[in-house]
Amino acid sequence: MTRPGTTTALPGGLPVAGPRRIAVLGAGSWGTTFAKILADSARESAHARAEPIGRTVALWGRSATAMDHTARTRVNDRYVPGIRLPERLEITADLVAAVRGADLVVLALPAQSLRAQLAAVAGHLERDAVVLSLAKGLERDTGMRMSEVVAEELGRDTGLGSQHWRERTCVLSGPNLAMEIAEEQPTASVVAGPATELATWVAHACRTRYFRPYTNTDVVGTEIGGVVKNVIALGVGIADGRHFGENSKASIITRGLAETTRLALALGGRLETLSGLAGLGDLVATCSSPLSRNRTAGRLLGLGLTPGEVQEEMTQTAEGIKSAPAVLALARRHGVDMPITGAVVDILREEITIDDVAPLLLGREIKSEGTAP
Ligand SMILES: NC(=O)C1=CN([C@@H]2O[C@H](COP(=O)(O)OP(=O)(O)OC[C@H]3O[C@@H](n4cnc5c(N)ncnc54)[C@H](O)[C@@H]3O)[C@@H](O)[C@H]2O)C=CC1
Numbered sequence: 001m002t003r004p005g006t007t008t009a010l011p012g013g014l015p016v017a018g019p020r021r022i023a024v025l026g027a028g029s030w031g032t033t034f035a036k037i038l039a040d041s042a043r044e045s046a047h048a049r050a051e052p053i054g055r056t057v058a059l060w061g062r063s064a065t066a067m068d069h070t071a072r073t074r075v076n077d078r079y080v081p082g083i084r085l086p087e088r089l090e091i092t093a094d095l096v097a098a099v100r101g102a103d104l105v106v107l108a109l110p111a112q113s114l115r116a117q118l119a120a121v122a123g124h125l126e127r128d129a130v131v132l133s134l135a136k137g138l139e140r141d142t143g144m145r146m147s148e149v150v151a152e153e154l155g156r157d158t159g160l161g162s163q164h165w166r167e168r169t170c171v172l173s174g175p176n177l178a179m180e181i182a183e184e185q186p187t188a189s190v191v192a193g194p195a196t197e198l199a200t201w202v203a204h205a206c207r208t209r210y211f212r213p214y215t216n217t218d219v220v221g222t223e224i225g226g227v228v229k230n231v232i233a234l235g236v237g238i239a240d241g242r243h244f245g246e247n248s249k250a251s252i253i254t255r256g257l258a259e260t261t262r263l264a265l266a267l268g269g270r271l272e273t274l275s276g277l278a279g280l281g282d283l284v285a286t287c288s289s290p291l292s293r294n295r296t297a298g299r300l301l302g303l304g305l306t307p308g309e310v311q312e313e314m315t316q317t318a319e320g321i322k323s324a325p326a327v328l329a330l331a332r333r334h335g336v337d338m339p340i341t342g343a344v345v346d347i348l349r350e351e352i353t354i355d356d357v358a359p360l361l362l363g364r365e366i367k368s369e370g371t372a373p
């Protein structure tokens, strides 16, 4: 059955057999790794059909020096050290060349940079292109999800209207620590789109023997799961930095899932999404792994560094730091109680000290368990 607000057909102008050219914008850890997935997928599916590889994949990064170096060495030393990138992957700092003819454009940029980059690229996008957002953040000033930013910004800049882009925008989220995937460790993920056909079209383009995308049409739930788990991972990191043990961390993870689910449901997301890869799956991976930048940032806070000192220490994006206040504001607008997010925001604003956080992280009133407020 089709859900209200979803469409059933592949939008016009798309090759049914899958994208012919894919551009990945953003050559950090996830963009570089995802470009590798796409290039490997193109090779594997051509091999399975005993056909030549018909699909090109380009990875764009803003630094000409860094992209030159990566193109020459086939390794992105700074973000995914030691991983050799597929020979056929185009590596470029030329934005126009990257997106020319691309029928799938993947956005692998930090959430707060996305709008400006969309404005820069809008004039060069193919009208029928599909957009896939990988970012796990809310826009700080507006509280918008990335798919909303894409539809609004491209709708305005291309003159095609936000509905045109809403029908063509998918998001990908799940337990996807980039470095593990770059090492080809088996991993699952979720592609959510406005229609199953479109999500499936995208999923086929990023399926490899080590990366397994599932599909759904719950764009809201999938995005909220990815955004809020970063904030909860900050909370778990704080507990870790305070040398609290596994009980504390499991308690924060579990109650963190409850508040994430409350927010997602209030915004129209679905319960099964939050108990799936984009909810529970990502939360567990991020909160358990020393590879997580958000957990690491939280840990530094727990060890007593100020938020400013933590920002200076972090060489990669920890989205939760900038998104946490926007998550809390969004929750308040929808009357959703998020005590762990609230405590993390208080710490980031230096309104409470790390010594006061233990009771706050798990609320203080006696309530019944479950996701209800
Ligand atoms: N690294 C990971 O394991 C995963 C990351 N993500 C999400 O992917 C998004 C991107 O994160 P990462 O690749 O990890 O970040 P990163 O910190 O590794 O790299 C960010 C990249 O974006 C570039 N960049 C920053 N501002 C820019 C701008 N204004 N214009 C153009 N390029 C700009 C940087 O130069 C860098 O290449 C984030 O929203 C993150 O939450 C999602 C799943 C996994």
Ligand SMILES: O=C(CO)COP(=O)(O)O
Pocket: 136, 174, 175, 176, 177, 178, 230, 233, 282, 285, 286, 291, 292, 293, 294, 295, 317, 318, 319
């Ligand atoms: O989103 C991620 C794993 O799914 C990456 O988490 P961090 O951004 O905390 O490293």
